[in-house]
Amino acid sequence: MSAPAPNRPKIVITRDLGPEASALIQPKESFEIVQWSEDRACGKSWILKNIPGAAALVVTVADKVDADILDAAGNSLQVVSTMSVGYEHLDVKAISSRGIKIGYTPEVLTDAVADISVMLALMAGRNVRETMQIVDGGKWPNYGWAPFLFCGPQIGSSPVSPRRTAGFIGFGRISHAVLARLVPFGITDCVYTSNPQSKPDPERDEGLRRKLGLQTLRRVDLGELARESDTVFVLAPGGPSTYHIVNEAFLKGMKKTAILVNAARGSLVDSDALAKALREEWIWGAGVDVVEGEPNVTQDHPLVRESRCVVVPHIGSATTESRIGMATLAIENAITVLTGKPMPKELVLC
Amino acid sequence: MSAPAPNRPKIVITRDLGPEASALIQPKESFEIVQWSEDRACGKSWILKNIPGAAALVVTVADKVDADILDAAGNSLQVVSTMSVGYEHLDVKAISSRGIKIGYTPEVLTDAVADISVMLALMAGRNVRETMQIVDGGKWPNYGWAPFLFCGPQIGSSPVSPRRTAGFIGFGRISHAVLARLVPFGITDCVYTSNPQSKPDPERDEGLRRKLGLQTLRRVDLGELARESDTVFVLAPGGPSTYHIVNEAFLKGMKKTAILVNAARGSLVDSDALAKALREEWIWGAGVDVVEGEPNVTQDHPLVRESRCVVVPHIGSATTESRIGMATLAIENAITVLTGKPMPKELVLC
CATH class of the missing domain: 3.40.50.720 (NAD(P)-binding Rossmann-like Domain)
Known part of the structure; x- marks a missing residue:
């Protein structure tokens, strides 16, 4: 096994997105992964604590991404990727104006x-x-x-x-x-x-x-x-x-x-x-x-x-297949930015 | 309006099948219509009482048609027509063996x-x-x-x-x-x-x-x-x-x-x-x-x-459109036999 790279990009992930999504972060030792693992939302304070120096932030609809979080992230943050097609929980103007890319997951649901x-x-x-x-x-x-x-x-x-x-x-x-x-x-x-x-x-x-x-x-x-x-x-x-x-x-x-x-x-x-x-x-x-x-x-x-x-309680996209598709796409959207490849689904504001 | 025909064929109908179906019995004065009008099944005794001399019996899945009823009907009965695709409630062998036709309502549901x-x-x-x-x-x-x-x-x-x-x-x-x-x-x-x-x-x-x-x-x-x-x-x-x-x-x-x-x-x-x-x-x-x-x-x-x-409580065919289709077809199946026309949907046993 090769030694960890000295300046590994840090990926903050606010939820366990399942084994299929995790498997896409390859090779593991090239990244520093900070992931919330409990079966509930991580809360803003956990993000604020872990975001400094991060290159990528992967979130779900349960997480709000606002200027506080972007300020705490600093200049290193290149991409905010959400496992959702909606983006009401993101302050998209604040994110874009800092030159940070936004990934989302349309179509798969x-x-x-x-x-x-x-x-x-x-x-x-x-x-x-x-x-x-x-x-x-x-x-x-x-x-x-x-x-x-x-x-x-x-x-x-x-x-x-x-x-x-x-x-x-x-x-x-x-x-x-x-x-x-x-x-x-x-x-x-x-x-x-x-x-x-x-x-x-x-x-x-x-x-x-x-x-x-x-x-x-x-x-x-x-x-x-x-x-x-x-x-x-x-x-x-x-x-x-x-x-x-x-x-x-x-x-x-x-x-x-x-x-x-x-x-x-x-x-x-x-x-x-x-x-x-x-x-x-x-x-x-x-x-x-x-x-x-x-x-x-x-x-x-x-x-x-x-x-x-x-x-029914907002189960529209809740098929196992669809959520695996959303989770893997959210990770791909983040990883591609960090590795200099084209992002599969970038949110571009008109 | 013409006077009622002297020997009008009697139609016994075990339920109110709605205005669309009733309207098909034309001209009204050509038939003697005996119809149960309450919003529940009529029961066997009502059928037994009214069936003697009937030319047609129109039933639903709520009515059993057995040898007792056929015996009570006598030789006049030409057709038993059910507003259903299933016919478990009919003694089809007993009906057929007496030369009585059977109508049912497939396809419309x-x-x-x-x-x-x-x-x-x-x-x-x-x-x-x-x-x-x-x-x-x-x-x-x-x-x-x-x-x-x-x-x-x-x-x-x-x-x-x-x-x-x-x-x-x-x-x-x-x-x-x-x-x-x-x-x-x-x-x-x-x-x-x-x-x-x-x-x-x-x-x-x-x-x-x-x-x-x-x-x-x-x-x-x-x-x-x-x-x-x-x-x-x-x-x-x-x-x-x-x-x-x-x-x-x-x-x-x-x-x-x-x-x-x-x-x-x-x-x-x-x-x-x-x-x-x-x-x-x-x-x-x-x-x-x-x-x-x-x-x-x-x-x-x-x-x-x-x-x-x-x-769910057996609502498979329960659309207004489908039940109107079934009710009108059940009446048509009966009337056509009485007027010497081909029955739209006759149950023919193999």
Whole structure:
């Protein structure tokens, strides 16, 4: 075994990211690795203590990276790499302005989040929270078969409803993956909204429409999206420009048989408005993987109280395969910077 | 309005099947309609009282049709039409041997059952019963983010697992509809078992494989199905030949990360064996829409006790659209016989 290099770059890692990710730090003796090993977040003070002189900082969504940490790091810090696609926990301006690169992990979680989006749409349509409560509460014996018992709207088209429209707030990778999944379920039409600054691309839309065999695929405004959609998928980034984009006005514009799914960020949906929409039956049901203020969501939360709302605890990307993909990419993003190679997924701010 | 015909055929209907189905009995004055209108099953005595002289009997799965009823009906009965795809509640031999036709409602529920099969596979893989219990029980605040928290296997392929196999016990319409839905989720391979009496059809299989873009699609025996599948869908008919086809031996042969879904009939799965498989972690999870002995399934039922088992109360075909389709087809099956037209869906026994 060769002797450790005298000036080994220090990598601070705020969490055990699993054996697959660790194995990528090769050769081990070329780096000084400082890693938090407990099964909870390390906290700011641990980072502040260990960051001085570090060349790379690898974090998760549980860690905030702010100017204090950057100041403590000093000039040695070359890269902050987060195991996430979102970066609300990073002060990206402060990081960039110091010439420090930012790594993140998009794409590897696309399939996992698309899967859960479809799952939540099906669960909300088919009244699964209510029916599971009946079974889990031992009440199934009280329900005989009846022609329309427990019925909800079918997600796809049928002789009774020959057209079914999926609507997307935000039309990036995950929305495309959801739309492709929905086609064999019988979705016939698609509407979407995009960031108002982005240019319409009718040629791309027509190509996608034809490839998926849809009858129509159109970019529309929010009001039309609400009116036209049988299922609305919220899959846009968080931040001030999308804050409470799903509010009372939007929900009031939706069909009474429509479903709302949020697998993006809790901040996009006004929880009180959604609870009211469900209680007063403006819409059929909802499925949310994210809730504003999570994880401080208790039994008295307005959405948890509505049995027409399925709430799961932000498990959108939680497949073993996806998280291994995210963890290994986070390490690769850091190591490549330290070894002078191109970073696989660098966050470049517009 | 014309006067009622003197010898109007009598139609006995055991349930209110909704306005769409009722509207098909045209012209109303040509028929004598005797219909149970309460929101519960009518019971055998009501049928016995009303069936004498009837030309058609329209039933649901809640009604047993046996020799007593046929004897009471007399020679006038031409058709028994059930609003269901299953016919375990009908004494089909006794009905056929009297020259009475049988109508049933296949196909119209294919999409609804395929939808719920995919939903249950996703829910079981993503630990949704456990995670919903955490949220619904107000425990979400106790769980911070962690790299592999709540993780389950991804249903489709990924760089970590580049092949994913769906297995089908029974490979009829609903299985085909499930398989088509799974392709955009990243399923790459398919295995299935069929009734041993049915002939293999490699040409059909190769055509389907190519159409769906799968790497392989093969008919196999049960042992290989258990070994190869990442998700097993039980979608075969009930009855003695499939009784407990999923037993301890089958479950022991499955992968530790595999999912079992039953949206067919409860009798195909040995509930005690499945509960043991989940408890002892022979497999990852299960989702069942049907349970042997349902609806007498209470909180102490072995499957309800396993949090890795999602149990919903036989809602597979419970979409409004599908049930309207079933109800209207059940009425059409009856009316066509009475008016001398070909029955849309006649049950013909082999």
